[in-house]
Amino acid sequence: VPGAMAAERALAMATCTAPVNIAVIKYWGKRDTDLILPINSSLSVTLHQDQLKTTTTAAASRDFKEDRLWLNGAEVDMGHPRVQACLREVRRLARKRRGGSEDAATLSLLSYKVHIASENNFPTAAGLASSAAGYACLVSALARLYGVEDELSEVARRGSGSACRSMWGGFVQWQRGERPDGTDSLAHQVAPETHWPELRVLVLVVSGQKKPVASTVGMQTSVETSPLLKHRAEVVVPERLAQMMRHIRERDFEGFGQLAMRDSNQFHATCLDTFPPIFYLNDISRHIIALAHRYNAHHGHTKVAYTFDAGPNAVIFALADTVDEFVEVVRHSFPPATNGDQFVRGLPVGSAALPQELVAAVVTEPVPGAIQYILHTKPGPGPQLVDDPSQHLLGADGLPQR
Ligand code: DP6
Numbered sequence: 001v002p003g004a005m006a007a008e009r010a011l012a013m014a015t016c017t018a019p020v021n022i023a024v025i026k027y028w029g030k031r032d033t034d035l036i037l038p039i040n041s042s043l044s045v046t047l048h049q050d051q052l053k054t055t056t057t058a059a060a061s062r063d064f065k066e067d068r069l070w071l072n073g074a075e076v077d078m079g080h081p082r083v084q085a086c087l088r089e090v091r092r093l094a095r096k097r098r099g100g101s102e103d104a105a106t107l108s109l110l111s112y113k114v115h116i117a118s119e120n121n122f123p124t125a126a127g128l129a130s131s132a133a134g135y136a137c138l139v140s141a142l143a144r145l146y147g148v149e150d151e152l153s154e155v156a157r158r159g160s161g162s163a164c165r166s167m168w169g170g171f172v173q174w175q176r177g178e179r180p181d182g183t184d185s186l187a188h189q190v191a192p193e194t195h196w197p198e199l200r201v202l203v204l205v206v207s208g209q210k211k212p213v214a215s216t217v218g219m220q221t222s223v224e225t226s227p228l229l230k231h232r233a234e235v236v237v238p239e240r241l242a243q244m245m246r247h248i249r250e251r252d253f254e255g256f257g258q259l260a261m262r263d264s265n266q267f268h269a270t271c272l273d274t275f276p277p278i279f280y281l282n283d284i285s286r287h288i289i290a291l292a293h294r295y296n297a298h299h300g301h302t303k304v305a306y307t308f309d310a311g312p313n314a315v316i317f318a319l320a321d322t323v324d325e326f327v328e329v330v331r332h333s334f335p336p337a338t339n340g341d342q343f344v345r346g347l348p349v350g351s352a353a354l355p356q357e358l359v360a361a362v363v364t365e366p367v368p369g370a371i372q373y374i375l376h377t378k379p380g381p382g383p384q385l386v387d388d389p390s391q392h393l394l395g396a397d398g399l400p401q402r
Contacts, residue, residue, distance in 0.1 A: 001361050011060075011061040011063070012059065012061070012109055013058070013059040013389075013392055013394060013397065014057070014058055014059075014141050014142075014144035015057040015141060015144075015386040015391055015393065016056055016140035016141040016144060016383050016384060016385055016386060017049055017137060017141055017383065017384045017386060018053065018054050018133050018136035018167075018300070018382070018383040019047055019048070019049045019052065019136070019169070019380055019381070019383070020046075020052040020130070020132060020133045020194035021045060021072040021165045022047060022160065022309070022311070023042050023043065023044040023162065023259040023307070024044060024045060024203070024256070024259070024317075025044075025240055025241055025259075026039070026243070026263055026266075027042035027161050028039070028215075028219050028232075028267055029220075029233060030220065030223065031223075032257045035158070035182040035185075036158055036182075037176070037177065037185050038185070039176070039223065039233040040233040040238075041176045041237065042165070042173070042174050042177050042237075043172065043174075043244050043245070044162070044171075044172050044174075045170075045172075045201070046168060046169045046170055046171075046200075046380055046381070046382060047201060048377045048378050048379065048380030048381075049380055049381070050346075050347075050377070051121075051346040051347070051361075051377035052120075052128065052133070052203075053120070053133060054115065054118060054119065054130065054133040054134050054136075054137040055120075055121070055391075056117070056118040056119075056134075056137040056140060057118075057392045058114060058115075058142050059114065059116075059394050059398050060109050060110075060112040060145060061112055061113070062108070064113035064115055065125075066113055067087075067116075068113075068114075068115045069083065069117075069118075070118070070393075070400050071118050071119075071134075072118070072119055075398060078116075081161065082135070082159050083159070085159070086142065086155055086156070086159045087114070087142060090143055090148055090303060091110055093146075093148045093155075094110055094147065094148050095110065097147070097148060097150070098337065099328050106140070106146060106147055106386055109146060114213050115394055115398045115399070115402050116142075117393035117402040118134060118137060118138065118393070120133070120134075121394060122375075126382070128203065128205075128313065128373065131159070131160040131162070131163065132160055132161075132166045133163075133165035133166055134159070135156050135166075136163045136167050137160025137236055137383065138159060138385055139152050139156045139159065140152065140167070140291050140383040150239075153167040153174075153186045153187035154186055156187075157174075157185060157186075159265070161216050164185075164186065166185045166382070167382055167383060168187055169189065169193045169380055170189055170190070170192040170195060170379055170381070171190040171192075171196075171330060172187050172188070172189055173187065173241070174186070175187075175188070190245060190248060190349050191248055192381075193378075193379040193381055195248070196248070196251050196379065198251075198319045198320045199253075199317065199319065199379055200320050200347075200377075201316070201317060201326065201376075201378055202315070202316040202321075202326070202374055202376055202377075203315050203316075203373070203375040203377065204288060204313060204314040204315075204316060204330065204374055205313055205371065205372045205373050205375065206282070206284045206313050206314070206372065207282060207284070207369060209282075209311060209312055209313075212280050212310055213310070214310075215310040218271065218310060221274050221275075221276075221278070222270055222271065222273075222274040222278070225273075225275040226273040226274045226275070227273070228266075228331055229270040231275065232266060232270060236266065240259060243255070244260075253319055254301060256305070257302040257304070257305030257317055258305070260305045260307050260317060261292075261305050261306055261307065264306065264307040267308075268281055268308065281308055281313065284312060284367065284371070285312045285314060286351075287333070287365070287367055287370065288314040289306055289327060291305050291329070291330075291333055292306050294361065294362045295326065296352075297361075298361045303319075303326070303330060304316050304317070304322060304326050305318075323350075323376065324350040324351065325350040325352045325358075327349045327352070327374060327376070328353075328354055329354065329362055329363065330371065330374060331343065331356065332359060332363045332366065332390075333363050333365075333366055333367070334366070334370045334371040335366055335368045336373075337368065337369035344373070344374050344375060345373055346375045347376040347378065348376075349374075349376055365372045
């Protein structure tokens with residue numbers, strides 16, 4: 001740009017992608033709602049971005065007149081306190097790092113307005129938790145923009161609690177921490193995604209979902225009213241975390257699966273124990289739970305394990321050699337309505353012939369059309385930098401490209 005100071009850049013831009021994660025020891029309840037500090041630690045599996053990811057471009061320019069944000073192509077209010085908290089915290093780290101001194105380029109960048117565009121590669125309507133990937137991606141892109149290389153799970157946590165776990169790949173623990181300022185409430189990797197190569201994930205997207213009670217609101221009512229949640233946080237979770245770490249370390253699917261199911265069930269029990277009660281599972285969710293138990297009972301051990309977050313979709317864990325058969329069981333139990341060919345998405349699934357006695361024992365009450373589709377995925381890595389400039393979601397004018 002003619003006449004501009006050498007240290008100034010007219011437009012700086014960075015694009016990152018970030019993954020979704022699914023907890024096997026659930027986070028539910030805050031001890032500090034502003035800093036998003038949880039009442040218990042939690043543990044999750046990061047899902048692969050080939051199937052589920054958020055992409056975010058962050059740009060700063062002295063030509064921008066105001067901060068602007070686009071989600072899936074539609075402009076939304078940038079004033080959301082959690083978005084503002086993430087922006088403020090990344091900028092604070094950038095200033096701290098530069099020591100307020102020589103790096104004039106970063107300093108001027110920090111004074112510019114930002115434009116941010118974010119997109120999911122999966123339908124938001126599917127009810128798959130997108131806030132974790134969304135905030136992890138926002139923080140990753142902003143950090144890149146400002147050249148921040150610090151540990152960022154503490155910042156992502158300010159966007160959404162579960163987002164701090166999406167800052168790592170594989171198996172991730174979010175430690176509740178003890179300090180009131182939250183500086184020790186961080187996520188760290190327990191094992192990389194390569195640790196358990198046979199582990200697979202099936203997301204069963206349930207049809208006709210109502211918008212559930214938002215987790216932020218729901219969990220606060222639980223903290224205020226559920227004695228079971230208090231017991232869970234103080235007694236049950238600390239024991240379970242240690243057990244779950246051991247099952248993961250030993251790649252013990254029996255132990256891992258049983259504990260994941262029990263913890264999901266206890267989370268939903270605390271929702272029922274909340275007053276007034278909250279219901280995230282529906283009849284289809286309960287059909288899936290019963291089906292998983294019949295299937296495991298038929299085989300005489302834990303072949304599949306379910307877990308449910310704040311909605312009716314099931315996430316199923318299985319080892320690779322179980323996927324073809326279990327998908328066929330789901331197809332028999334929930335015969336697809338119209339999209340027979342699009343019923344299974346994501347990683348390839350082979351065909352399987354079900355033995356007659358398995359069908360008789362496991363497929364007891366088929367519910368046609370109850371499951372919209374199945375997404376087949378596996379554990380994956382943490383946030384990634386997108387190097388290719390043609391992949392930026394914002395153009396040279398700072399506006400959405402597509
Ligand atoms: C049921 O992270 O969405 O998915 O911190 O208020 O943004 P906020 O809540 P959020 O809660 C997730 C709850 C859960 C369990 C989990 O992911 O651990």
